[in-house]
Amino acid sequence: MKLLRYGSWLGAIVLTIALAGCSGDDGSPGRDGIDGTAGTDGADGADGTDGTGASASRDLPTLQGHIPMFPEDNFHGNGVTGMDDDRVLPYDVQAAFNNDTFFWRVSYRGNEGKRHEYIRYTNGAWQREGGDRRDAQATLDGDVQQGDQTINSTIYEQRTTIMVNDPNAATNVTEFGKFGCFLTCHNYSRHMPEWTAANGHDGKYVIPGDTTGAASGDIVLDLWHWRGARSNPIGRADDQNILALDFIANDGNGGDTGGRKGDSGTSVFTSQGFDPVAGPDFLLNPDTTSGKFAFTWDNFWETPFYYMVRDDALQSGPLSPNPGTIALADAVALGYAPTEGDTVPRRILRGGAGSRADITATGTTFTPLTPDSSYGVWNVQMQRAMDTGNPDDIAMVPGQTYEAGFEVHLWEYTTRDHYVSFPVTVSVGPNASADIQAVSVAGAGPQQGPNWDEIPMTRLDLFQPGITTWEFLTGENENLNKAYTNAQGQLVGQAHSGSGAVNSGTACSGCHNVLTSDPVAPPIFDAGPMEDLTERRGGIWEDTPVVTP
Numbered sequence: 337m338k339l340l341r342y343g344s345w346l347g348a349i350v351l352t353i354a355l356a357g358c359s360g361d362d363g364s365p366g367r368d369g370i371d372g373t374a375g376t377d378g379a380d381g382a383d384g385t386d387g388t389g390a391s392a393s394r395d396l397p398t399l400q401g402h403i404p405m406f407p408e409d410n411f412h413g414n415g416v417t418g419m420d421d422d423r424v425l426p427y428d429v430q431a432a433f434n435n436d437t438f439f440w441r442v443s444y445r446g447n448e449g450k451r452h453e454y455i456r457y458t459n460g461a462w463q464r465e466g467g468d469r470r471d472a473q474a475t476l477d478g479d480v481q482q483g484d485q486t487i488n489s490t491i492y493e494q495r496t497t498i499m500v501n502d503p504n505a506a507t508n509v510t511e512f513g514k515f516g517c518f519l520t521c522h523n524y525s526r527h528m529p530e531w532t533a534a535n536g537h538d539g540k541y542v543i544p545g546d547t548t549g550a551a552s553g554d555i556v557l558d559l560w561h562w563r564g565a566r567s568n569p570i571g572r573a574d575d576q577n578i579l580a581l582d583f584i585a586n587d588g589n590g591g592d593t594g595g596r597k598g599d600s601g602t603s604v605f606t607s608q609g610f611d612p613v614a615g616p617d618f619l620l621n622p623d624t625t626s627g628k629f630a631f632t633w634d635n636f637w638e639t640p641f642y643y644m645v646r647d648d649a650l651q652s653g654p655l656s657p658n659p660g661t662i663a664l665a666d667a668v669a670l671g672y673a674p675t676e677g678d679t680v681p682r683r684i685l686r687g688g689a690g691s692r693a694d695i696t697a698t699g700t701t702f703t704p705l706t707p708d709s710s711y712g713v714w715n716v717q718m719q720r721a722m723d724t725g726n727p728d729d730i731a732m733v734p735g736q737t738y739e740a741g742f743e744v745h746l747w748e749y750t751t752r753d754h755y756v757s758f759p760v761t762v763s764v765g766p767n768a769s770a771d772i773q774a775v776s777v778a779g780a781g782p783q784q785g786p787n788w789d790e791i792p793m794t795r796l797d798l799f800q801p802g803i804t805t806w807e808f809l810t811g812e813n814e815n816l817n818k819a820y821t822n823a824q825g826q827l828v829g830q831a832h833s834g835s836g837a838v839n840s841g842t843a844c845s846g847c848h849n850v851l852t853s854d855p856v857a858p859p860i861f862d863a864g865p866m867e868d869l870t871e872r873r874g875g876i877w878e879d880t881p882v883v884t885p
């Protein structure tokens with residue numbers, strides 16, 4: 337019904353088809369932000385260049401408002417991503433498969449982001465550094481509704497994830513191919529305006545009514561989750577999934593009842609505890625660090641000991657042998673006593689087991705573009721068995737076509753502040769109508785991958801979704817007369833002009849593009865590019881809007 341708002345709907349279609357023809361012609365020049373470096377796999381080992389001392393002038397990580405850790409580096413807004421003041425993140429996707437293994441390779445520019453959370457001894461006590469937060473500004477403001485107030489610094493790992501839907505499976509997200517990740521994003525999702533700590537840790541989920549065949553609690557999406565700190569140093573990624581969930585009925589009073597879950601088995605990282613007086617449960621094992629139990633906070637950017645691993649991962653990954661762990665009591669028995677600035681990782685990497693540990697990240701590289709490696713080009717690779725046989729994985733079957741959404745977290749931001757793609761189709765083998773075609777290559781196993789120079793690359797333009805929730809997009813918020821107030825004190829209404837069309841099944845890309853030249857999603861009705869529109873609603877690199885009373 338709301339489609340009637342567009343008096344000249346047909347005219348718009350004609351106009352935009354004409355425009356699409358033009359933009360297709362001149363679309364490629366200037367979109368080359370990261371293509372040039374795509375073949376630079378030979379730069380392996382760049383990730384380990386810490387210790388050059390080149391970054392000595394960088395500030396230690398402290399809260400900097402909405403600016404990431406290094407204001408002098410002027411990350412986003414300075415074209416690091418190669419596009420439009422970094423509101424858009426060009427993201428190149430390649431895919432291949434051999435007899436039994438599926439391979440992804442994704443490339444983009446960003447900060448290095450290989451550090452995560454730490455435990456630091458300062459002023460006579462151990463404290464935590466880094467961690468997830470709603471937004472940095474909220475933490476500075478001391479807004480208790482806006483997340484953890486104990487965060488002392490803004491360190492957070494860099495990540496990229498791939499959400500996969502199998503439209504042919506008995507259980508799947510019915511319109512994922514049209515709306516993608518937006519189907520998982522809700523008013524009560526973590527760090528959205530209506531979220532409070534009582535809503536639990538992690539709110540990503542799909543409403544059962546938006547699925548085919550799923551009841552609350554069923555797995556509906558596969559999630560390939562590469563983590564710059566919590567998996568990559570040992571050459572791994574995290575294997576997770578998304579549930580259909582009746583969130584409000586299930587949650588109500590807190591706890592982690594969100595729908596993003598780890599697959600069965602054991603993850604490739606864990607957290608350690610600490611006592612402010614006694615210290616962390618584990619320190620660096622001096623046998624693996626030339627005698628160090630901890631690194632010093634002043635050496636934050638240079639130390640090679642920014643991560644540590646359990647014994648079962650000492651030999652894993654491109655940086656091995658890796659720094660190991662020693663229990664606090666054993667360290668004390670060897671004479672350890674803390675000195676000001678002693679710092680150890682809060683997260684500990686490990687081999688993992690079962691379905692959760694299915695994905696390797698062999699061949700992943702970071703190629704610095706600055707001497708201090710504060711930013712550069714990531715080429716992230718992930719490998720997994722085509723069919724793991726695990727019920728919490730979506731098997732990639734030759735001849736089938738899947739729907740995928742891609743995501744990146746950069747700039748030490750955590751939850752909502754990420755880049756997302758519109759959904760695309762991915763075929764396993766030839767399918768001329770698929771956005772991305774995974775290419776068949778000879779061999780078997782994760783070691784016999786493709787020569788990436790021969791695999792076509794699909795450019796996606798990722799954007800920040802801000803506070804754009806499914807309830808907003810479908811008009812539910814408008815019907816409930818909801819409104820929010822943004823950081824400038826202005827009302828952010830909850831009316832989405834496209835809600836009627838969304839409800840009747842028109843894809844986001846039917847009316848929106850990302851850049852006007854976006855080749856992936858030419859609009860049939862031009863309602864504007866996402867990077868302009870989402871920003872209007874607030875919550876992108878600024879305070880989270882609050883619910884208007």
Ligand code: HEC
Pocket residue numbers: 514515518804809829831832833834835837838842843844845846847848861863864869870872873
């Ligand atoms: C039928 C076309 C149509 C579809 C389909 C559609 N939209 Fe829109 N959308 C619009 C129009 C029209 C506007 C208003 C644009 C303006 O005000 O300039 C809009 C506005 C927006 C805004 C900005 C809202 C604001 O407060 O200014 C966002 C964000 C948005 N859409 C996201 C989406 C997403 C995500 C999808 C897919 C789930 C989607 N839209 C599907 C037509 C559509």
